Amino acid sequence: MLTVRDLDAGYGDLQILTDVDLDVGEGEYVTIVGPNGAGKSTVMKSVFGLTTYMGGSITFQDEEIHPLDPEDIIHKGISYVPQNENIFGTLTVEENLEMGAYILDSVPEDRLEAVYERFPVLRERKDQKAGTMSGGQRQMVAMGRALMLDPDLLLLDEPSAGLAPDLVQDMFDRIDRINDDGTAILMVEQNAKTALRRCDRGYVLAQGENSYTDTGDRLLADDEVRQQFLGG
Ligand SMILES: Nc1ncnc2c1ncn2[C@@H]1O[C@H](COP(=O)(O)OP(=O)(O)OP(=O)(O)O)[C@@H](O)[C@H]1O
Ligand SMILES: [Mg+2]
Incomplete structure (x- = not known):
């Protein structure tokens, strides 16, 4: 449904993302994790037409969307909940x-x-x-x-940020239900282990580039991923 290929993007002259690839299938639940400043929010903003496009492609339901502005992108069926x-x-x-x-x-x-x-x-x-x-x-x-x-696709940037632990679980349960009801989810989460446990597939982003991509379960089981990105 959403296909990002070789995306280069940033702010003004400043390039943040390099050759980022990303897929979200129909009804899929996909998580992006990675260190602070890795460019996770920049990926979300780029899909929603809020960054400076520098190369690559972003297609949604087989239509190129990168030259569109947010209002047109909403019309196509994508909604976005920013981090702040x-x-x-x-x-x-x-x-x-x-x-x-x-x-x-x-x-x-x-x-x-x-x-x-x-x-x-x-x-x-x-x-x-x-x-x-x-x-x-x-x-x-x-x-x-x-x-x-x-929306057909909901972009959620750190939906659990600042919530008490019991509310974090409640928020993740709500997101599960939204996804169960047919909306595809692309989510960035600081609560990486919980997010990877719940999603279908995950991306680890580091320094503006794809680092690891796999099912959530396999990323959680990968020693290198755990040590480098999930605190062991
Ligand atoms: N509006 C902007 N103008 C210039 N640089 C920006 C802007 N927004 C973000 N950046 C820079 O882009 C880089 C990636 O930021 P981004 O917000 O995408 O990271 P992130 O992975 O979401 O981090 P966090 O986990 O802290 O939310 C950072 O170096 C940041 O300083
Ligand atoms: Mg962010």
Whole structure:
């Protein structure tokens, strides 16, 4: 479904990614792990049209998408939850969710209902300012907003960042359910072992390049990967 080949990308004149390859199949759950600064977020941003393109190809459902801007990419069926600043704090929870459908003329009520069913706490707090929600709740707002258009592919950059351990498991369970319901997931995670255990396939990215690629289980079982990237 998503195919990235030989991608070179960065910011302005600064190249961060070199020859990155990446695949996400229909309904697949794929994780990218790697050290801080490896370029994981840059890969996600590149797929969403937010970096400087320098070479290679990004196709989604057999269509080249790299010259498109984010709004067009959303139309193609990709939604993105950034690592930082992923909600509008001064807007209410419901207004945030409605923003997820800004490219449409009107807010699809059935989608809003589907998001509330997935995250009941958002319905309970729909009139609360999103900036006053807890960390876990904010992450749900951000994910709920990204789900408003029922994407085929959801990009999640560190969805468990800053959450207490019990909430981390809860977040991963929610992501599993979104994937079980048919949405393909491309996720970056600092919680690498847990993420690799749950996903179908994983990529280890280091210094802007592919380092290892395999099923999550095989990456977890690989001594070199464990020692270099997973803390033993
Ligand atoms: N907007 C930007 N302008 C210039 N350089 C940037 C920008 N964003 C990121 N970089 C640089 O690109 C490199 C890769 O950053 P990126 O955020 O992709 O790493 P990451 O793997 O997501 O790291 P982390 O695990 O800390 O989130 C870093 O050296 C970073 O300083
Ligand atoms: Mg990052």
